[in-house]
Amino acid sequence: GNSVTQMEGPVTLSEEAFLTINCTYTATGYPSLFWYVQYPGEGLQLLLKATKADDKGSNKGFEATYRKETTSFHLEKGSVQVSDSAVYFCALQNQGAQKLVFGQGTRLTINP
């Protein structure tokens, strides 16, 4: 079946550090891949997405590249800020279906 595995957290970094959160997936066909972010006490916000192999999604300084050969969609940011502290979820969506399959989430804390 379809599944998403994220690097275990929590992750704690200093402000301006480089961020990588690993995400790998198992799926049939060619899914779309997403990163959602959840700030404390809030619902999920779409951060970025990629719909086919080698696509790069980007938003607010975050980037992730759809790598079919390694079935990965790692999230990166060159210089994190305190305001980036949140829980990050990697997710996939198969073609022809609305269902999102989420990873377990990675809690990120950025210290000033």
Added chain:
Amino acid sequence: DAGVTQSPTHLIKTRGQHVTLRCSPISGHKSVSWYQQVLGQGPQFIFQYYEKEERGRGNFPDRFSARQFPNYSSELNVNALLLGDSALYLCASSFGATGSTDTQYFGPGTRLTVL
């Protein structure tokens, strides 16, 4: 434009009771999906409705049911509540049932606590 709205924000129930959660999608969106997010985990898919018909169901017991109304709003009903039903219930809307490039937008969620 208003995003996805959900009500109530918080809810406390006791075991065995019934609960109804409500969701209004973004204007123009015809698809609504429901997810359960237990503390410390990723959201789990419960249902998807499109044009008032159920189009997808996750691995949840029959105590969970839902429906969609002509204005595309939706209700999630849970009967015979168990302690394990305590979670954040998220609603997501999208334009339609076509999938892969049809991004889902989430509401703020309803926090259900079962005592």
